Amino acid sequence: MAALINVPTKAKRGEIIEIRALTSHIMETGFRRTAAGELVPRDIITSFTCRYNGNEIFRADLFPAIAANPYLSFFTVAKESGKFEFEWIGDNGYSSTASASITVE
Template identity: 45%
Template sequence: MFNTRIRVPPTAKPGEIVEIRTMIMHPMDNGFSYTTQGTLIPQNIITEFSCHYLGEEVILVRLEPGISANPYFTFPLRAEATGTVRFRWMDQHGDITTAEEEMVVE
């Protein structure tokens, strides 16, 4: 499990477009780098990021080895009703890291 940072506005008005920000601390090794001793660093990447709100997937991103370390995403989300915004990152081995934040719509 990797360290994540998420920013979801704690409150929003119905229909308001809010900005969501996420980042996961991950080295994103592409499998083409070497240590100072000449040993190949094995590939280790996040392959998928998704966000769900009110039970629906609002964004799905598939990542490739060329992405930089600590992938950061920002995207708009329309606040419909009070609910949990859930985030999910999956790496190439199928390991999953999750985070969530409640957003109150009033």
């Protein structure tokens, strides 16, 4: 699925940087019914993780009340050049990944 990641391409060592991750997902709550009265089964992202050169730096659990196309923003300290890896896991075996690189000077 499409994802939009915003990580600064360059940062100074020790600088606090903001990371923003937006992904496309319907986030169906499991509480809605169709016009015929049948329950629409739940289909949400349940977990998000961000790894910085293999180390987990941020994790979030997601719930049915979170809007479609979840957007998460968080901060970290730029320590070394490398790669941020993002992973979204959800219902029905849903899994999606994305990555972004950073150069630390």
